[in-house]
Amino acid sequence: MMIGARSLRAGACGAYLAANKRLPDKQWFVISQGTEGQHPSRIDVAVAVERGKPTQARVAGEVQPVMKGTLELP
Numbered sequence: 879m880m881i882g883a884r885s886l887r888a889g890a891c892g893a894y895l896a897a898n899k900r901l902p903d904k905q906w907f908v909i910s911q912g913t914e915g916q917h918p919s920r921i922d923v924a925v926a927v928e929r930g931k932p933t934q935a936r937v938a939g940e941v942q943p944v945m946k947g948t949l950e951l952p
Contacts, residue, residue, distance in 0.1 A: 885921060889935035892923040896932035901925060
């Protein structure tokens with residue numbers, strides 16, 4: 879899986895929800911975004927909580943390439 883900025887924010891969002899006791903009552907929850915920009919994505923998030931505090935966030939999903947390129951460094 880390719881991890882992008884959206885995935886990183888999704889994990890942070892899950893940790894925030896856990897810290898504020900707002901997690902859904904299921905193991906995984908879904909963040910959907912990008913439909914307005916014609917690049918819809920679905921990000922699955924799970925957060926492990928111990929003693930009321932988030933200890934680990936897991937993020938899963940699929941990617942759809944929108945461009946391809948090459949980077950050359952000096």
